[in-house]
Amino acid sequence: MEYHTVLDENLCDEYPALVEKYRLEKSIGGGGQATVYKAFRRSDGKVFAIKTVHGPDGLFEARVMAMLEVSLKGLGEQGLVHFEHIIREEPNQYGEVYHLVLELCNCSLQDRIKYKGQLDEEESAKIVIALAKTLKRVHDNEIIHCDLKPANVLLKYPRPGKFYVPKVSDFGMACWMDDPWNERGAGTWDYMSPEAMLDGRYITASDVWGLGMLLYTCLTAACPFPNMDVEVVFKNARKRDRSLRNLHHNSMDWDSIPSLSARQLIQGMTELDPGRRLTLEKVLEHEWIKKYL
Numbered sequence: 001m002e003y004h005t006v007l008d009e010n011l012c013d014e015y016p017a018l019v020e021k022y023r024l025e026k027s028i029g030g031g032g033q034a035t036v037y038k039a040f041r042r043s044d045g046k047v048f049a050i051k052t053v054h055g056p057d058g059l060f061e062a063r064v065m066a067m068l069e070v071s072l073k074g075l076g077e078q079g080l081v082h083f084e085h086i087i088r089e090e091p092n093q094y095g096e097v098y099h100l101v102l103e104l105c106n107c108s109l110q111d112r113i114k115y116k117g118q119l120d121e122e123e124s125a126k127i128v129i130a131l132a133k134t135l136k137r138v139h140d141n142e143i144i145h146c147d148l149k150p151a152n153v154l155l156k157y158p159r160p161g162k163f164y165v166p167k168v169s170d171f172g173m174a175c176w177m178d179d180p181w182n183e184r185g186a187g188t189w190d191y192m193s194p195e196a197m198l199d200g201r202y203i204t205a206s207d208v209w210g211l212g213m214l215l216y217t218c219l220t221a222a223c224p225f226p227n228m229d230v231e232v233v234f235k236n237a238r239k240r241d242r243s244l245r246n247l248h249h250n251s252m253d254w255d256s257i258p259s260l261s262a263r264q265l266i267q268g269m270t271e272l273d274p275g276r277r278l279t280l281e282k283v284l285e286h287e288w289i290k291k292y293l
Contacts, residue, residue: 007037015052017089018099022050029108033057034172038104048084051100057172058098062086064143064171065100071141079134081105081154081169105154105167109218113150117221121259124218125292127153129284130166131211136280138168139204144180146202147173148210149191150217175202190223194234194248195274205274208283212269219266220256238272248272261288 007024018024022039029036033054040047053061065083072080082103089097109127113119119127131153138145145152145168152170175181180202187196193209195201213224225233225248233248249267257263265286271277283289 015089015097015099017087018050018052021087022048022101024050032172047104049102049104051102053098053100053172055096058096058100059086059088061170061172061174062098062100064174068138068141068143068171072137078156078165079130079137079167081167102169103156103167105156105169106164107155108151109153109155109166109214110150112155113217113221118256119218119221121219121262121288122292124215124262125289126163127166127218128211128215129289129293131168131214132280132283134168135207135211139177139207139280142177143171143174144177144202144204145171145174145207145210146181146196147187147191148207148214149188150214151188153214177204189230190225192230193274194238194272197231198234198238203274205277205279208269208277208280209274211280211283212266212278215262215269216252216257216266219262220253222253222256224252224270234272259288261286265289 004023005025007026008019011024012019021043022041025038025040027035028038028049035052037050037052038047039050051058062083065080068080069083084101084103087099087101089099131148135145135148147170148168152168154167154169155164156167157164173187175186181200183200186202187210189197191210191213193206195203196206216224228251233251249270254263257266265278265283265288268278268286269283278286284293
């Protein structure tokens with residue numbers, strides 16, 4: 001077989017099934033047990049992002065994405081990264097490996113914030129509107145994402161002059177509502193809900209928390225609790241009088257968000273008590289959001 005890139009040559013022994021079908025151009029991201037490549041399909045030259053996952057988690061993520069792809073087909077849903085198919089390598093000395101062939105987007109929301117800094121209210125609201133609608137569809141299919149953060153929101157620019165489409169990606173930490181994680185700390189610490197961090201409880205309200213912290217990051221270009229032990233913040237907030245149940249909000253930089261309405265929305269999405277937290281429906285009905293619908 002003829003290999004067209006140095007990356008192909010480096011990986012042909014480790015990933016023969018992948019290299020047979022795709023020409024790997026470069027690594028474009030990754031972390032933990034996964035690496036993401038930009039690649040071209042040899043049969044027609046079409047470009048994709050390929051997420052290579054070591055271990056059985058890759059198969060689980062592929063099943064979740066494939067189910068959502070079928071379930072949401074025909075609903076005009078553009079808020080999920082398109083899942084093309086999965087490639088499985090025969091087990092060898094490198095272990096169990098799966099390649100998820102995905103739609104290639106332009107960049108992540110994290111990249112945009114890093115490049116631009118604070119996003120204005122209109123752009124931030126449009127992002128939240130799109131993500132809330134998509135998460136609602138995901139929850140309707142009995143799935144909780146569990147790891148919503150700027151790095152896991154990819155942006156697709158349809159054409160010059162048009163607003164990008166925010167797409168939810170990376171279902172590697174997702175779980176079924178009737179079979180959630182039974183351990184604390186699944187997800188990313190800075191965007192993890194207190195019930196997930198302290199109790200190991202994963203519910204739809206946990207995704208609302210992540211979306212609220214994501215909105216905070218859009219408007220401030222900062223993590224919610226920089227240089228702080230988030231677990232300690234949440235534990236201390238729980239110990240205080242019920243009238244101060246959201247003491248953790250005192251640790252957040254509200255001065256960077258000029259709109260009182262936007263602050264109130266974020267605070268409602270990040271209530272310490274998940275039972276008092278805004279639902280996705282209430283988020284979309286909020287006065288600050290409705291200005292940009």
